[in-house]
Amino acid sequence: MGMPQYQRLKSHLLSLPYRVKLMLVFSLLILLTALILGSITYFQFAKSSQERTEEYQIQLADQINQNINRYLKEMQIISLSPLYDQQVLDILKVHQKPSTSTAFPPASERLPMWRYISSLIHMRNEIKGIHILANDGTIFSNLDSNSVMLKVFERNSEWIKKIEKADGEWVLLPLHQPNYYLNKETSVFSVARLIRDPSTYEPLGIIKIDLKQELIEEIIDNTNSKSHIFIVDSGNQFIYPNKENKIIEPSFLEELEDVTVKNYTSIPISGKDYMMVYNESSYSGVKTIMLTPRSVVFSEVNHLRKVMMVVVIIGIVISLLLGFILSKPLVQSIHKLRKAMDKVQKGNFSQRVEITSHDEIGQLGNGFNHMISEIDRLVTEVYKTGLREKEAEIRALQSQMNPHFLYNTLESINMLAITKGNLDVSDMVSSLGRLLRYTIDHSSKVVSLKEELQFIQSYISIQKVRMGEKLQFIEEIDLSLYNALLPKLLLQPLVENAIVHGLSSNGGAIFIKVSREGNHIKIKVEDNGKGITKKRLAELKRLIEKQKHTSSDKHSGIALSNVHERIQLFYGKQYGIQIEAGEQEGFSVLLTFPIQRMGEEK
Incomplete structure (x- = not known):
């Protein structure tokens, strides 16, 4: 069956009335159960019946040979009598x-x-x-x-x-x-x-x-016995019966040399299957061959199969009747619900369903009534709600401040500082403007290394106004990596950590070193501040590995874990950060991720 025919059949079955589906389900369940149990019973009974028949036929063939041998021994003794x-x-x-x-x-x-x-x-x-x-x-x-x-x-x-x-x-x-x-x-x-x-x-x-x-x-x-019995001598020549009663050819008897004594097998003769039992006498060489039609062997099994088929048909008829009777109240509830839905579809929101049970259909009706009540209430309020939403949107638009207003204001302050000769203030305002432009711009989540370092330099300039010459900033950059891409605002949290937690007391230097290692970029952010204890270092490493956030007055686990998690989200679990530190020996963070350039962004 091709896919179009299968789809049409599936669509047709799904379109049947619910009551018909229930009746079909009942019938299929009974049929499936009967087929499974019946098949198991049938095959077990067939196997047992065949084994009993085979064992009986083997014993019977042996008994026939013993009786013939006993008589031949008597004849053999008689044949000796003339000698005496x-x-x-x-x-x-x-x-x-x-x-x-x-x-x-x-x-x-x-x-x-x-x-x-x-x-x-x-x-x-x-x-x-x-x-x-x-x-x-x-x-x-x-x-x-x-x-x-x-x-x-x-x-x-x-x-x-x-x-x-x-x-x-x-x-x-x-x-x-x-x-x-x-x-x-x-x-x-x-x-x-x-x-x-x-x-x-x-x-x-x-x-x-x-x-x-x-x-x-x-x-x-x-x-x-109901079997066809043949007696042949050691040369496969017939002893019994006469030729007119034979159903097997002498040529077939030659193949019996390869058949195990007292064994059985199945053979087809003239298009009909037989079970063959073969027994050879060690005394006279007489061979007894018993051919039993399969129809005789499985007569009881075939009778059982017919009885099972009748039982299955009766079961299906009973299931159809029960499905028809038991599905009536269930289908009536669904029909009531469907009629109510048709009226609601036409705009009658006052329609309600009478609840007569607490089963799933009753819960569905209760939910339908509650839903219609809510729809009715919402429809009556939709106009006022729409007006209130429009008014709120207007007020929100009126209250929004254009970022350009902030940039223009900062530029005015910058010009005023230059006019008054306050060049430090001018530098600080210019740096703040660059920071605002960089952070407010949401057009891209990744930037070049050069843009990120320019942002760090603006941030350092503002921090130097507060700390003066106590704060030193040193860069060592591989110029070929300036156009390499990285997530935006990746380095600022690390520089901020270094200033706030490492250099805030006595000042010091921040080093940023960018280098290439194969197809990877390595960025090291290091300070020579007060550092942390080995115990705190182990705790931070554990938090970074588990990507858990914590806050502390010493090197923030939040910033470190966030940077580590962002790198792994961008590039994969094999990348991230490594931290090293010692008490009064400073703190360093090493970032590793693959080199990507413009046009290669994921």
């Missing part, structure tokens, strides 16, 4: 050489093998079938010939290679479609092992236990 049955081993030894015959094995072989396998599968409905494959391709199974082939002629299947590579260790086979089932769409995951002769260690065949997916479905159903 000599009749099974003897039958497998008969079928060592490959054969293309499809004839049934003799009943003397088939029946014992069927009884043996049936005993292993008894009361285990989750087992699809147990098959013992001889080296010649003959299959001994608990299933009949309507489901399973009598022989397997193809020995290059991946699952067979994987079993043979395990070299007698148990193998977990992921979902696959074995070639010995007549229904080629049959998918199973299996526990298998290569059978070797315990005495010769020669391979005799393979035992393969095919498991139904109902086994894992039963384990998952017991968890009552």
